[in-house]
Amino acid sequence: MTGHDELDVLALREQLVAPNGPYAALDVVASTGSTNADLLAAVRDGAADRTVLLADTQTGGRGRRDRQWVSPPGTGVYLSVLLRPSAVPAARLGTLGMVAGLALVHAAKEVAGVAATLKWPNDLMIDGAKCAGILSEATPDGAAQAVVVGIGVNVRALDEDIPAGPGGLPATSLEQAGSTAGRTAFAAGWLRAFVELEAAWRLSDGDVERSGVLTGYREACGTIGQRVRAELPDGSAHLGVAVDVDTDGRLLIKLDDGTATPLAAGDVVHLKNEA
Structure with missing residues (x-):
């Protein structure tokens, strides 16, 4: 890949947003603190089920346990999806991270041509290095039931100063693994894979075994x-x-x-x- 890898919001909307696709809305912003935080705030404003937000860069990207997720401009896919699975028991909402992880493995293979595995609970791994992470957050008690699922994926080659993760886990990217897929293509591929798996999960009332998600996750889990x-x-x-x-x-x-x-x-x- 050469030059700045722009996110094509019109192409994403044409492919993925109703009436042509399964998502209610999709926006791309140049910069924000955190796409997860933005969509959690949008829950209170009545944002629709399956609303998507992408950012070219994040200034306050977060991972699990409030760790920083480095989000350089023009290099990765930083996106969140707001879901309102009202019929799914609250105790099962946490398994959406498994759905998102399995969708990452599928997109890495189908869009980027890269064989990847999952490191429990939410890291996408390529040859022993971390390429992507997931953060799933439910709305606070008292709000209408909603979950925001966010992913951060390193698509283009990383600078050498990207810090290692917990346990000294090094970082990598799809491009460093040989992929020529752009950010728009990967975002679209993940969103398609995710909504297909999430629909099965939702129809099964969040039961990962009945939906088939657990079988796929076990097969993909390198841990x-x-x-x-x-x-x-x-x-x-x-x-x-x-x-x-x-x-x-x-x-x-x-x-x-x-x-x-x-x-x-x-x-x-x-x-x-x-x-």
Whole structure:
């Protein structure tokens, strides 16, 4: 790819927004703090189900646990989708991150021609480096049930000063993996894959097993079968082998003492060089 890779909002709308497509609205802004934060605010203003917002750059992009997501202009896909799955039980809304992750794997293969895997819970991995992340956020208690799902994808080659993630996880991009796909094409491909999987998830009342999402996620998850160190939010850690992902999206770890534990939140480091 050469030159500035512009996002083509007209092409995206023509392909994806009603009446030609499944989304209610799609906007592209030059810069914002966070597309997730913008759509969470739009929930209160009555924004429609399946509203999409993309940004050329974010000045306050966020990942899990309020970590910064670096969003250089003209290089990545930074987008969020507002969903109003009113019939889905609130306890299942968190599994939308699995839907988004599986859609990333599909788009990486179908649009970019790149084989990628998922590192639990929400990192898209290419050859041991992180290419994309996901942040899913539900509206605060008292608001009408809504969820904003955001992705940050490194499409073009990154500067060398991009910091490593938790556990020293290096960053990469689709272009560095050999892709020539542009940002508009990848955004469109992910939005198509996501809405197809999300529709099945919604029709199944958020049940990832019945919708088929869990089977696809397990197949794409490179964490399963790995020896891992799970770093918990309270500062403690578990060592063991990741053996499965359950219907709630939790990572099941067989600990070194022989017991098994489900992990709902935390950072997982793959320990490939340890016995």
